[in-house]
Amino acid sequence: MKGFLISFEGIDGSGKSTQARKLYEFLKEEGYEVSLYRDPGSTPLAEQIRELIINYAMDPITELLLFESARSSLVWEKIFPDLTSGKIVIVDRFIDSTTAYQGYGREINLGTVSILNHIATRGRKPDLTFILNLPLELALHRLKEQKTKFEEPNYLKRVRDGYLQIFYSEKERDIRLIDASRSEEEVFEEIKTITLGKLKVL
Template sequence: MTAPLFLTLEGIDGAGKSSHLDALEALFRSQGRAVTRTREPGGTPLAESLREMILNDAMDPLTEALLVFAARRDHIVRVIAPALARGDVVICDRFTDATFAYQGAGRGFDAQVLGRLEQWVQGQGEDGELLQPDLTLWFDLPPEVAAARLADARQPDRFEAQSTDFFRRVASGYAARAAGAARFARIDAERGRDEVWQQVREALAQRGLVPA
């Protein structure tokens, strides 16, 4: 069986990460790999229902964090874990790093509580090994630039409608999460789309995941 690969894309709203999902999927499929493409919150009928609540309904930070992890648990059990067991490439638009960035740094919620939830929800097997991505592409963009991009977007959800200060905190949360973590590849998302894609290709090639 081909070795599975768990790849996540992260970044603040407006960073442009989702615009590269089609190309990423096509790149791995061109190598003959089976690809499971998914997102968080979401990825299953239950998790998609929770996503609508998380993005649109008013709630306190603890409720928000619990719903995010409830959606994640169902997502892992029903989609991510089975796909990895088959040897698929799993491409996920956001995962737990987003929770530490948005609910942790952005909302100011207790990171230790988030860490406990992470252990409970992502623990796998008898030894409770933590399910984490093999590679995280972090699309890093100044919050002011992201805000300008979002100004022309569709009707914003309650995250997209947050202040620039909120997104500064979220960006700092991503930076803290990435510090010293070898699985992170920083992508300069302020560049043009073609240059951003080239950075993505280089990050994959450096890890031997695609031809150079």
């Protein structure tokens, strides 16, 4: 089987990291060769860049370039080798996060973001993307004990709207909009069913 790339997307509090981990563990138990990475992160260089992004105040363009640098490292060092060897690769955030957070959220030119996404990934897009869709009020409730620079309400609303725009506009891709307001198990059952259906036709 050729490699298969799955990305999990959604605003903070949507449960995407939990669902990515659950799918990884399920597929491993089913006997698939599977890897799980986080973007930014999962290589020594990308993890250092992640710390810079989290801990330093910076302008939106610098932030965008750091995200893309971390992604380039992840794609080249981890994702491409795994896909070449035929693995399923699950990534917690990928290009759509940058489009939603830096493009729609930080209001950077979407064309610029698209070009940089293409450069960092060498043009590789996910084979399947799950966008965990959550009402803003529920996301903020889940995040009330966390405080990061990515959780200001107006900014997060632009990000959520951006994800919806990606879903409705990029019809050439297989993007699934998942109702993340349900229980963790209900969400996972839908994700599991969709994923197994895709893998069976490969």
